[in-house]
Amino acid sequence: MPMSSPPLEAFVSALLLQAGYNAALVAIGAGLLGIAAGAGGTFLFLRKRALVSDAIAHATLPGVGIAFLVMVGLGLDGRSLVGLLAGSALSAALGLLCVEWITRRTRLAEDTAIGAVLSVFFGFGIVLLTVIQTLSQGRQAGLEGFLLGSTAGMLYSDAMVIALGGVLAVLALVALRRPMTLVSFDPGFAAALGLNTRRIDLAMMLLVLAVTVTGLKIVGLVLVVALLIIPPVAARLWSERTDHVVLIAGAIGGVSGYAGAAMSAAAPGLPTGPIIVLVAFSLFLLSLAFAPGRGVLAAAIRHRRFQLRLHRRQGLLSLARGEPIFDPLTLKVLRREGLIRPDRVPTEAGRIEAGRALVDERRFEVARRIHRDDPLSHRYDGLTPITAVMTGDEIAEIDRMLAASAMLRRGEGS
Amino acid sequence: MGAEFVQLSLTPILIGVLSAIACALPGNFLILRRQALIGDAISHVVLPGIVVAFLVTGSLAxxxxxxxxxxxxxVAVVLIETVRRLGRIEPGAAMGVVFTAMFAGGVLLLEQSDTSGVHLDVEHALMGNLESLIWFDATxxxxxxxxxxxxxxxxxxxxxxxxAAVMTMLMLVLWRPLxxxxxxxxxxxxxxxxxxxIGLxxxxxxxxxxxxxxxxxxxIIVIAMFICPPAxxxxxxxxxxxxxxxxxxFAALSAVLxxxxxxxxxxxxGAINAVSAAGMIATVSGVILAIACLFAPHRRRVGQPMA
Incomplete structure (x- = not known):
């Protein structure tokens, strides 16, 4: 990334809030917004409705245009951020209602409703923008800044509005976290507890709407959806617990917003929205690579360990049965543990281990015959020792059967 | 009206109609397969592709x-699939992660590179330039x-x-398997x-x-035409x-109207200046869809009460 041109000091000083009062305010606002978006987006993500936020975001555009026209018509300054945000909130709410109505009342699926609302509202917003362009020739309305976000030359009052919006969204989130966790995790259980799931769903959507509208000026309506989707997806890789995922997503969103805004303050040529999104995406890539459990690296390590255990077991069984081993990996595993000598002859320890493996395998054979329809027999993967699956009594019983059949075989032989 | 219409409006209308039809044809199957938002994702990732192509070749050919x-x-389709598989993430969210990140990369690349001399910017990518596709040589x-x-x-x-012709032909030939x-x-x-x-x-x-x-x-038109006319x-x-x-x-009607x-x-x-044609086409397609949602004969799910 061509980030070398702005000096590093500028970025560091922006990070430490030394790059001017407004830049600091914007960075703090973006950080708060990121926290609210990441944590709030988690509930949306767990409800599998992540892309509804895309429809909400695009549906803000006509509201911005209409608010501008109304304010100019009333003789006010059309660029007042509070007015524009209020207008965008109204049209976003209308878009959300349309998605809900189409999904519930017609045969169209939710993704179709999202796509239709998103494109039509956005298209109508573009029509309004061209109308405004022709009305205010010579005077820049600056509404294009809402498409991709712009913080350069932001007014003090605007920065204040965004910081305040971030604080309010975080507070709402803290207040609503318990019921929203319940509903997004298990709606049926939440309803059984007597919670009004519809109302909580609505609150969740209003929170998302508030975050989207607050984020318009910083991230822009095309990309604000990323702040609601990427942090939860990244956080989900780190934990299997809802409350942890919410916290981690909030942290990832906060760091992205704060660092992204600082970077763009240090290099005014860089648009804020895309940088914030790319910081979030980098954090997602790191999570995908290194998260324990669901991360790619952890999965690769798990796979390798499994492979090695499998080769060890199969190698030991071959030793016990006196079969020759050709697989290089098997030979390597056995040699490294000192179970065979370099000339492939088993050592003393190797013979003992091989004997154990064979006994285990025989016991499992019997166990699977007895418990054919029992879930226990499905635990057989050729690796888990039978002592981990069955009680001592059961194993003793199996051993008796083994001894009996061995005697029988000997009797036949003589 | 005749000569001026042919010169200024005929080609944009034809291009609009053909674009709308070319998108609406595959859109029919996408909405039935619950993949309606693929069109949304694709139209976002087109931007980085175009910027990279411009940076590599230096021309807008x-x-x-x-x-x-x-x-x-x-790349986007492969990435979405990779994210979905590796992270075990639901497809909608995987799509959201990939297309926003790629679009952000495209915008950043565009702002960082020197494209001031050529007609390449984000707004153009969003709104198109249907109005400028006029037929100079027509009389x-x-x-x-x-x-x-x-x-x-x-x-x-x-x-x-x-x-559009290839789309129609492919659809006719592959109708049954599709x-x-x-x-x-x-x-x-x-x-x-x-x-x-077939899905791929x-x-x-x-x-x-x-x-x-x-x-x-x-x-805008691309997303609207993938979804609204088929819906x-x-x-x-x-x-x-x-x-x-x-x-x-419906696609042709939206484009013309x-x-x-x-x-x-x-x-x-009484205004002099035209408004964005792309935006208006999307708006009209939405109005048609809204009318259908209210009055069309098969608007309800099978078995849904009439209330």
Whole structure:
């Protein structure tokens, strides 16, 4: 990334809030917004409705245009951020209602409703923008800044509005976290507890709407959806617990917003929205690579360990049965543990281990015959020792059967 | 009106209609497969593809642009699938992660590189430049038979016509496997149809349509035309054959009506300047869909109460 041109000091000083009062305010606002978006987006993500936020975001555009026209018509300054945000909130709410109505009342699926609302509202917003362009020739309305976000030359009052919006969204989130966790995790259980799931769903959507509208000026309506989707997806890789995922997503969103805004303050040529999104995406890539459990690296390590255990077991069984081993990996595993000598002859320890493996395998054979329809027999993967699956009594019983059949075989032989 | 209409409005209308149809045809199957938002994702990732193609070749020639856009669409599909598999993430969210990140990368690349001398910016990518695709060499309806004037047609027109024709042909040839695998993938698989390949091919065809239309009309129309006309048609009829036919009708209607309203509508209100044709076409398609949602004969789910 061509980030070398702005000096590093500028970025560091922006990070430490030394790059001017407004830049600091914007960075703090973006950080708060990121926290609210990441944590709030988690509930949306767990409800599998992540892309509804895309429809909400695009549906803000006509509201911005209409608010501008109304304010100019009333003789006010059309660029007042509070007015524009209020207008965008109204049209976003209308878009959300349309998605809900189409999904519930017609045969169209939710993704179709999202796509239709998103494109039509956005298209109508573009029509309004061209109308405004022709009305205010010579005077820049600056509404294009809402498409991709712009913080350069932001007014003090605007920065204040965004910081305040971030604080309010975080507070709402803290207040609503318990019921929203319940509903997004298990709606049926939440309803059984007597919670009004519809109302909580609505609150969740209003929170998302508030975050989207607050984020318009910083991230822009095309990309604000990323702040609601990427942090939860990244956080989900780190934990299997809802409350942890919410916290981690909030942290990832906060760091992205704060660092992204600082970077763009240090290099005014860089648009804020895309940088914030790319910081979030980098954090997602790191999570995908290194998260324990669901991360790619952890999965690769798990796979390798499994492979090695499998080769060890199969190698030991071959030793016990006196079969020759050709697989290089098997030979390597056995040699490294000192179970065979370099000339492939088993050592003393190797013979003992091989004997154990064979006994285990025989016991499992019997166990699977007895418990054919029992879930226990499905635990057989050729690796888990039978002592981990069955009680001592059961194993003793199996051993008796083994001894009996061995005697029988000997009797036949003589 | 004649000569001026042919010169200024005929080609944009034709290009708009053909783009709308080229997108609506695959859109029919996408909405039935619950993949409606693929069009949204593709039209976002086209931007980084075009920017990269411009940075590599240094020109705005059509072929590298198309190749770049198609390459980006391919990268996006592969990335979405990778994220979905590796992270075990639901497809909608995986799509959201990939297309926003790629679009952000495209915007950043565009702002960082020196494109001040050429006509390449984000707003153009979103809104297209349908109004500027005029036919300079036309002098009237007679120019349609004049080879010299025909040679001066904007190159977008034959290109989108070709894509629309290929889309129609592919759909007619592959009708049965497409229909079968869309409605009952399991059954199609037992018949030995390559269902995964058909699914992938549908996404690839959508990408081609999106890229070709994007070149002429911008990404708003692309998303709207993938979804609105087929969704409207779905509410009008129960049969797939009729749905596809209706969707082309609604697509063409949206394009013509939207262009006329954008170009001539403001004059009726005393304004001089036209508004964005792309935005108006999307708006009209939405109005048609809204009417269908309220009144169309098959708007309800089977078994849904009439209340």
């Amino acid at each position: 059509s072929l590298p642009m198309l190749l770049g856009a198609a390459g980006a669409a391919l 009237g309806w007679g120019s349609l038979l004049d080879p010299a004037a025909l040679a001066g047609l904007p190159p977008e027109l034959p290109r989108i016509a070709l894509v 229909k079968l695998s869309t409605f009952d993938e399991g059954f199609a698989a037992t018949l030995g149809l390559p269902v995964r390949l 091919g549908l996404v690839a065809a959508s990408a081609v349509a999106a890229v070709a239309a994007f070149d002429a009309v911008g990404s 409207t048609a779905r509410l009008v009829t129960e049969r797939l054959e009729r749905q596809v036919a209706w969707s082309t009708v 939207g262009y006329v309203l954008a170009g001539y509508g403001p004059q009726w209100f």
